[in-house]
Amino acid sequence: MSDTDSETQVFRPDDQIGGMSLAYVSTQTIPASHSPVSTSGPIAWMREKMFSSVSDTIVSLISLAVIILVVTSLMSWLVTNSVWTAGSLAECREIDTGGCFAVIVVRFSQFMFGFYPSELYWRPILAFALMFVAAAPLLHDTLPRKMLFFSAAYPLLAYWLLWGGSVWGIALFVGALVLTFVIWQLLKGFNMAIAAIVAGLFLVLWFMFAQGSVTSFIDNTIGFVGLESVESSKFGGFLLTFVIGVTGIVASLPIGIMLALGRKSNLPILKALCVGFIEFIRGVPLITLLFVASTLLNYFLPPGTSFDIILRVLIMVTLFASAYMAEVIRGGLAALPRGQYEAADALGLTYWQATQKIVLPQALKISIPGIVNTFIGLFKDTTLVSIIGLLDPIGIMQPIRSDSNWNGIVWELYLFVGLIFFITCFTMSRYSMYFERKLDTGHRS
Amino acid sequence: MKTKLLTLALGTAALAFSATANAATLDDVKAKDFLQCGVSTGFPGFAFTDDNGDWQGFDPAFCRAVAAAVLGDASKVKFTPTTGKTRFTALASGEIDMLARNTTETFSRDVDLKFTFAPVNYYDGQGFMVRKDLGVDSALGLSSATICIQTGTTTELNLADYFRANNMSYEPVPVETNAEAQEKYLANACDAYTTDASGLSATRSAFENPDDHIVLPEIISKEPLGPLVRQGDDQWADIVKWTILALITAEEVGVTAGNADQMKADSTDPNIQRLLGATEDNYGAMFGLDNDWALRAIKAGGNYGEIFARYLGTETPLGIERGVNALWTDGGLMYAAPIR
Numbered sequence: 182m183s184d185t186d187s188e189t190q191v192f193r194p195d196d197q198i199g200g201m202s203l204a205y206v207s208t209q210t211i212p213a214s215h216s217p218v219s220t221s222g223p224i225a226w227m228r229e230k231m232f233s234s235v236s237d238t239i240v241s242l243i244s245l246a247v248i249i250l251v252v253t254s255l256m257s258w259l260v261t262n263s264v265w266t267a268g269s270l271a272e273c274r275e276i277d278t279g280g281c282f283a284v285i286v287v288r289f290s291q292f293m294f295g296f297y298p299s300e301l302y303w304r305p306i307l308a309f310a311l312m313f314v315a316a317a318p319l320l321h322d323t324l325p326r327k328m329l330f331f332s333a334a335y336p337l338l339a340y341w342l343l344w345g346g347s348v349w350g351i352a353l354f355v356g357a358l359v360l361t362f363v364i365w366q367l368l369k370g371f372n373m374a375i376a377a378i379v380a381g382l383f384l385v386l387w388f389m390f391a392q393g394s395v396t397s398f399i400d401n402t403i404g405f406v407g408l409e410s411v412e413s414s415k416f417g418g419f420l421l422t423f424v425i426g427v428t429g430i431v432a433s434l435p436i437g438i439m440l441a442l443g444r445k446s447n448l449p450i451l452k453a454l455c456v457g458f459i460e461f462i463r464g465v466p467l468i469t470l471l472f473v474a475s476t477l478l479n480y481f482l483p484p485g486t487s488f489d490i491i492l493r494v495l496i497m498v499t500l501f502a503s504a505y506m507a508e509v510i511r512g513g514l515a516a517l518p519r520g521q522y523e524a525a526d527a528l529g530l531t532y533w534q535a536t537q538k539i540v541l542p543q544a545l546k547i548s549i550p551g552i553v554n555t556f557i558g559l560f561k562d563t564t565l566v567s568i569i570g571l572l573d574p575i576g577i578m579q580p581i582r583s584d585s586n587w588n589g590i591v592w593e594l595y596l597f598v599g600l601i602f603f604i605t606c607f608t609m610s611r612y613s614m615y616f617e618r619k620l621d622t623g624h625r626s
Numbered sequence: 627m628k629t630k631l632l633t634l635a636l637g638t639a640a641l642a643f644s645a646t647a648n649a650a651t652l653d654d655v656k657a658k659d660f661l662q663c664g665v666s667t668g669f670p671g672f673a674f675t676d677d678n679g680d681w682q683g684f685d686p687a688f689c690r691a692v693a694a695a696v697l698g699d700a701s702k703v704k705f706t707p708t709t710g711k712t713r714f715t716a717l718a719s720g721e722i723d724m725l726a727r728n729t730t731e732t733f734s735r736d737v738d739l740k741f742t743f744a745p746v747n748y749y750d751g752q753g754f755m756v757r758k759d760l761g762v763d764s765a766l767g768l769s770s771a772t773i774c775i776q777t778g779t780t781t782e783l784n785l786a787d788y789f790r791a792n793n794m795s796y797e798p799v800p801v802e803t804n805a806e807a808q809e810k811y812l813a814n815a816c817d818a819y820t821t822d823a824s825g826l827s828a829t830r831s832a833f834e835n836p837d838d839h840i841v842l843p844e845i846i847s848k849e850p851l852g853p854l855v856r857q858g859d860d861q862w863a864d865i866v867k868w869t870i871l872a873l874i875t876a877e878e879v880g881v882t883a884g885n886a887d888q889m890k891a892d893s894t895d896p897n898i899q900r901l902l903g904a905t906e907d908n909y910g911a912m913f914g915l916d917n918d919w920a921l922r923a924i925k926a927g928g929n930y931g932e933i934f935a936r937y938l939g940t941e942t943p944l945g946i947e948r949g950v951n952a953l954w955t956d957g958g959l960m961y962a963a964p965i966r
Contacts, residue, residue, distance in 0.1 A: 271943075274834055287677055296679045414704060475712055479719030570667055570707045570716075579668030580675040580707070582805060583683075585943040588670050589832030591805050 269586035284587050285597050291581065292597070295417015295572055301345075301409065305420050308342040311335060312427065320612070336431070343416075343424065345408035350396040357387045413491040417572040419601060424491065425573075426560040429498045433559070434552070436499065437506025438545075442536065444507065445514055455507070462504035468565055470497040475569035494566055502559045509555055513548030514540065546620050553613035557606045574598040651723055651855070651862035652696065652914050660702045663689035664722035667707040670828030671938045671946070672728045681705045684937045685726040687927045688747060688853055688870065692724065695869045695919040700926035714739055717856060724866055726853040728824075730780065740857040744866045745874075747852050747930070748938075749950045749959055751845035752784050753823040755830055758838050760817060765844035769794040774807045774816035776800075781821055784847040804829065818842075822849055824938065824946060831943040864913050872920035874962035875901055876929035878953055883928040886921055900965050909965060920965070930960065 218224050231241040262279030264272075265286055273281035285292070294302060315335035318328035341351050361380045368376035416424065443455030462470075474493040482488055517540060525535035545552075567576030578594045581587055655661055665685050666673040673683040686705060694700040706722050717725045718739070728750070729735070731743045754765050754773075762768060765788070775782055777800045789796050799816040801807040808829055811819040819829070826841050833839060853870070855863050876882070879898050881889050890902040899905045902924075903917035910919040927933050931953075938946045952958025 270832065291675065291679050296675075412704075414706065472711075476715035476719070479715060479721055567667075568709065568711070570709045570712050572667070572707060576667060576707075577675075580673065580681075581668070583666075583668035583670045583672075583674035583828075584676065585670055585674075585828070585831065588828060588943070589808065591809060 270589050271586075280593050280596075281590055282593050282597075284581065284590050284593060288581050288587075291577055292418045292574055294420045295577060296415045297411060297417070297420060298409075298415065301411065304342045304345070304408065304411075308339045309423065311338065311342075320616075341408065343411070343420075344413070345410040347396055347400050347405055348407040349399040349403070350392070350407075353392060353396055353399075357384060357392070413489040416491060417577050418574055421491070421566070421571060421573045422560070422563050425495060425498055425563045425566065428495050429502045429559050429563075430556050432499045433502035433506045433555070436503035437510055438541070440503060440507035441510035441514060444511055459504045459507050462501055463508070467498070467501050467562055468568060470501055471565060471569050473497070490569075490571065494569075494571065498559065498563070501562075502555060505555050505558075506552065509548050509551035510544060512551060513544035513546075516547050517544050546617075549613055549617050549620070553609060557609055560606060560609070561602060574601070651859050652865065655696055655723055659697060660704050661689060661693040661696065661724070662704050662706060662722045663692075664706045664708045664713055664716050664725040664727055665689065666727045667709055669728055669825070670832075671824060671942070671944045673707075682937070684748065684933060685728065685853075687933045687937065688726050688873075689724065691873060691923040691926045692866055692869045694926035695872075695915060695923040696865060698922060700922075714741070717741065717854065720856070723862075724853055724855050728822075728851045729854060730849045731852055731854075735854075741854045742857045742860075742863040744853045744855065744863070745870050745962075746850040746959075747870055748824070748850075750822045750824050750849035750851050752781050752820060752847040752849065753826050753845050754818045754820050754842040755811070755826045755839055756818045756842065758840055762818075763840075763842070765842045765846065766792060766794070768796065768818055768842075770796065771817040772797045772799050772815070774799045774801050774810050774819040776804070776807065776821060777802065780847070780849075785820055788846040808832065824944070827944050827946050831945060861913050865915065868913070868965070869920075869923050870930075871962040872901060872923055872965065873930040873933070874953070874960050875965060876920070876924045877931040877960075878955065878962065881924055881929060882932060883925050886924045890921060897964070907966075 216222075219228070232238045258279045260279075262277045263282050264276045264279060265282050267273045267276060267281065267283035268287070270281055270284070273283055290299060290302070294305060297305060312335070314328075315332040318324045318326065318332055337351060337354065341348075361384045364383055365376050365380040368379055440455050440459055443451050444459065446452050446455070471494060474497045475490060478488070478493055521539055521543065522535070525539045530538070564573055564575045566573050567579075570576070572580070575598065578598070581594070582590060663686070665681060665683075668674055669683075669685075671684055673681060673685045676682050686703070689703045689705070690700040693703045706716060708716050708722075708725070708727055713725055713727050713729065714735075716722050718741075724744075725741075728748070730750075731746065735741055736743055754768065756762050756768075762771075773785065773796050775785055775798050782798075785796070785798075799810060801810055804821065804825060807819055807821070810816060811829075812833070819826070821829075823841065823845060830836050830839050830841065853866055855866055857863075875897075876886075879895065879901065881898060881901065886902065889898055890904050893899060893902070893904070896905070900907060900909065902921045903910060903919070908917055910917045928936070934948065934951065935941060938944050940947060948956070948958060950959050952960065954961040
């Protein structure tokens with residue numbers, strides 16, 4: 182039926198049919214009125230759901246009383262009677278009866294930065310802010326692609342900002358990376374495996390023997406240019422959480438993808454290595470790995486080796502997350518219809534072309550909920566480092582509570598730390614849902 | 627075969643390295659120019675962070691005294707927070723130079739774990755805290771009481787021993803941390819809370835109404851706490867040992883942080899002169915330090931009595947009496963071997 186057809190059939194009340202006025206037809210529409218209060222709206226809803234019988238009414242009233250009681254006492258503890266400026270718990274108790282949040286105010290910088298020198302707080306703050314700039318082009322495809330160069334440089338920049346040190350060291354590091362790449366390019370035509378081994382060996386040897394001494398040599402001859410260095414032992418609080426969490430998240434995804442592909446590979450040795458690694462790491466609790474990092478490794482390293490504890494923890498956490506990530510992505514790979522792989526083969530694509538253009542984009546999209554789940558789990562697992570004596574937000578509560586000024590405070594500290602974790606994790610989860618909707622190109626049939 | 631060789635090589639390397647770790651800690655400390663001292667991750671009075679993020683407390687004070695004696699500067703200490711689980715490996719592996727973490731000296735720790743204990747700097751013991759309205763004034767009145775106790779500690783074993791020896795029964799309420807115990811005890815989940823007496827005082831001092839609670843007079847275990855070092859480096863062990871003894875001696879002869887310089891110049895007492903390096907005996911040189919080692923250690927944070935008063939004593943919220951930790955002349959156990 183066409184539009185013109187329907188138009189001709191519209192009946193207008195004020196039309197006169199056959200020249201005769203139809204007086205009994207209303208000339209205007211009666212305005213819609215609200216439905217009766219008793220059948221819809223909040224009152225009706227309450228009547229139906231909460232007060233429809235005697236027993237319902239009793240239960241509702243009791244529940245209401247409990248809710249009011251809980252909310253008011255919580256509000257009085259959290260808001261009306263809480264204390265935000267005081268020098269000790271005893272002072273708090275003198276001032277008011279509510280929560281003593283003054284401890285958060287007084288120790289705020291310790292919760293955020295641990296023992297990081299206060300005059301250098303701008304460095305972690307800047308690194309944190311730049312993290313969003315670096316993440317932006319990865320998270321939103323509308324931004325200019327050139328920003329990806331900044332994202333690639335960000336890990337080095339963040340390392341330099343947080344730990345400080347000579348700018349020559351960073352330059353040498355970049356130089357070593359470039360040189361490694363050149364070696365790889367030169368030898369690649371000759372033999373891939375040898376090229377990889379030589380390039381890898383060069384990089385490892387450079388770090389074990391040359392990096393430190395060459396850096397100090399340049400520092401001494403040309404002069405030190407850079408930021409004041411800060412030791413790992415000064416890191417604490419949420420700074421530590423974010424360093425471990427973000428590094429783990431960023432590094433575990435590519436490693437996890439490689440492991441997942443390796444596990445599905447046809448090359449027997451590669452496959453065995455990947456399966457062995459994944460199963461071993463998944464079979465061991467994270468806390469065991471952390472203990473290995475903090476205590477066992479010490480016995481095997483010469484004393485005074487500056488293989489610092491945060492780096493050791495970072496490696497362990499990353500390996501742990503990678504194994505889980507690999508399994509999540511393997512799930513995505515397995516969910517992909519067989520036809521996709523065969524179609525790629527039929528088009529004559531090489532393994533890497535097929536993986537890059539057909540398999541991974543689809544498999545990763547399927548895996549997003551699992552990937553973000555692993556991210557959030559990893560972020561929260563960072564609190565385990567408090568068990569090996571690192572002072573993350575949970576760990577740093579202990580020395581704060583031991584100060585006789587604040588001894589006896591429990592809930593306020595946990596509440597604060599919990600709140601920050603909730604904000605971070607909730608943001609991640611919301612973003613992943615947005616991302617899923619955006620990528621939903623409709624494969625449901 | 628190859629793996630065997632690799633294991634062997636790794637083992638030899640580890641041995642070689644650990645051997646070097648045991649040699650001359652003093653030289654290592656002087657070379658790196660700071661003392662790496664293991665402390666607790668937090669124990670009221672003994673180790674905590676102040677509002678500026680600096681480690682304070684009874685244990686860090688002894689680390690600072692050793693640093694002052696060895697390096698001439700009490701601020702040249704880096705603190706490594708250690709937990710009950712990581713403390714011994716941190717020391718054994720050479721990650722830290724000394725451990726001052728309210729650690730009880732026991733046979734197995736000394737002999738089997740291969741540590742050398744410096745003299746005891748705090749004699750602790752396990753006690754009980756109860757609410758006053760319970761009407762109990764002796765631990766013997768705690769028969770069939772519910773008792774909050776931290777699991778997996780020696781206190782758990784001591785408690786069982788004590789009640790069995792006195793033919794009494796009790797109902798344990800297991801808790802994980804001191805903070806949890808505090809909450810449980812205040813919520814009346816247990817009649818009594820048992821841990822080291824110093825911990826009880828700290829816990830009690832944090833209560834809203836400390837006077838409603840009493841610490842019972844019975845002490846049911848011996849917990850001699852003191853710093854420790856790796857076994858096999860006698861010179862370093864001597865330095866830590868005599869730094870503590872010097873601080874105790876200083877209290878005995880009345881040398882304080884404030885009057886140490888003046889005493890060195892004016893005092894005619896040979897004990898004081900030997901302690902402060904005013905004589906030509908050169909005691910410091912005997913273990914690789916100079917003559918002013920004890921003077922610097924005392925000036926770092928005061929003598930033993932001053933340190934005790936600052937972090938634990940009756941003037942602090944903890945309000946711990948000297949008790950057995952008083953000098954032997956006052957009826958306590960602090961008795962320093964003479965410096966001569």
